[in-house]
Amino acid sequence: MSSPATTVPLLPDAIYEQLRSSILNQQDAPGSSITESAVTLRFGVARPTARTAIERLVTEGLLRREAHHTARVPELSRDDIVDLYDSRAIVEGAAIAALASGGTIPAEALSAHRELQAGGENAPFATQDIAFHRALVAGQPSARLSRMHALLMGEIELCIGQVQVNQLLTAGEIAGQHQGILDAVTAGNATLAEQLTRAHIHGSRDRLLGHFDARSAP
Amino acid sequence: MSSPATTVPLLPDAIYEQLRSSILNQQDAPGSSITESAVTLRFGVARPTARTAIERLVTEGLLRREAHHTARVPELSRDDIVDLYDSRAIVEGAAIAALASGGTIPAEALSAHRELQAGGENAPFATQDIAFHRALVAGQPSARLSRMHALLMGEIELCIGQVQVNQLLTAGEIAGQHQGILDAVTAGNATLAEQLTRAHIHGSRDRLLGHFDARSAP
DNA sequence: TCTGCTAGATTGTCAGACAATCCGGTTCAA
């Protein structure tokens, strides 16, 4: 049914999405280079189309490039991880505090939270975890805080993927901490909500750093 | 010497810059629309070129557009101003605190500060004020904090323009507050530096809001 | 072995075209 054979030629959005998940899945490993022509061949589109998709990923931090050089999947350094999580703690903490004193919990955040709980201890959690945090920040009134948070979350997804693959945290732990944040928000306790959010983020950061240090000093 | 008649065809950067200052100067008034074809004619380039320049301004917040609609220069509402300055206080406060506990004051910040002082009481201050804040944040170690700050400063420039035109603050007042921030940073007092920064930003916000309210209730 | 140069690959920028979508005024019917 529905539209028969329209086959909407393929937005450049589609390329962006494909490349994005391809990077997050580590199918394009960190350090590997992604040329415009490669993307052109891979998706059968014109180079400018591939180019805009790449540029979008660069602004999100999922790719890096300098002028006249090929775009590469970033290898996040220890400093990158620290910077990323600390910056996120600042912005997301402020956002959750605003939500606690002003708004109400968005439906998307609740459903992501329930899916996370339902998945059980060892279920993959990255998708729902990200969705939960994104939805919570998006539901808060400040548009600028949301925009800044979105700017960070691309790179954060790269990190969360690592946390999941290496089982540095379980779905149960995460769900528990999320529950605490939700309770503080519904109680209208902005200070506690911000504190729990920052603790949650820093906890995740420290697990990842521990893993990083263990691997790099064999 | 130098290259004789190369006449570097004009990067799309140039268009971006021109449009940017054209918006900040209010030559393109808030509310006016900027079509891709108009930019094409105005600069004698191809539409895709004009398009990318516009897209860049949109991501910076200096233009707004929805799908299939013409880009417009935003008319900042009261809520926009509050959101903008409050978000900026959060990010810039954190950045200055980091600078106070870690780094040293960048040379660009100092020179902008001196120019501001040398200009005298009633001199135009917008350019140096912006340069000072940008340089200070750029000199601090966190790359993500810098990126987020840059995302805000486009729209902030729109506001500072208003402050200058309507003489809501004098160069002297601003320079004095900047001096206080610099002193706190060199003293390594992160808490004080953050506090002064937030107060500086909120003060500017309140002047602008006062003006806004006076105009809208005649 | 080191230095300079050439060739291939890659990006930066541009021009032009067609389809899809939106906006305004006009026309027709109730």
Added chain:
DNA sequence: TTGAACCGGATTGTCTGACAATCTAGCAGA
């Protein structure tokens, strides 16, 4: 007279293709 459907112009979304500028790497020569 009022309201809603319709139609034409304007604008954006996307694509194709081309050429110039720049970088990287390998080869030749000292």
